[in-house]
Amino acid sequence: MAEQKNCYLICYDIRDPKRWRKAYKLLEGYGERIQYSIFRCVMNQRDREKLRWELETILAKEDCILFVRLSDRCVQDIPKYNRPGTWENTDKPFLIV
Numbered sequence: 001m002a003e004q005k006n007c008y009l010i011c012y013d014i015r016d017p018k019r020w021r022k023a024y025k026l027l028e029g030y031g032e033r034i035q036y037s038i039f040r041c042v043m044n045q046r047d048r049e050k051l052r053w054e055l056e057t058i059l060a061k062e063d064c065i066l067f068v069r070l071s072d073r074c075v076q077d078i079p080k081y082n083r084p085g086t087w088e089n090t091d092k093p094f095l096i097v
Helices: 017-028 045-058 072-077
Strands: 006-013 032-035 038-043 064-070
Touching (some): 006 045, 006 072, 038 045
Antiparallel strands (some): 006 038, 032 038
16 A cells, blocks of 8 residues: 655755755755745655754754645645636545545
8 A cells, every 4th residue: 555645845044055056956855946046845744754864964053944744734735826726736635444
């Protein structure tokens, strides 16, 4: 059975341009850039932990990163003002019994 995927907003504040570029390139492989320091990634728990571990090798103590998991309902309710279709959930829903 496939692992359930969730939508995450990943926000960061990285102070060194060299570390910022490394983190940016890494995050590009996991999702889509929404704003300058915000990515949207759809991934399962294993991929999330892998990404978190890879970021830990890049970031310094003064850098900040935030993972925010969004439920399917949250994703559906996000206002879509200037980019129609950006937040559509293409994954099939799961039924937990």
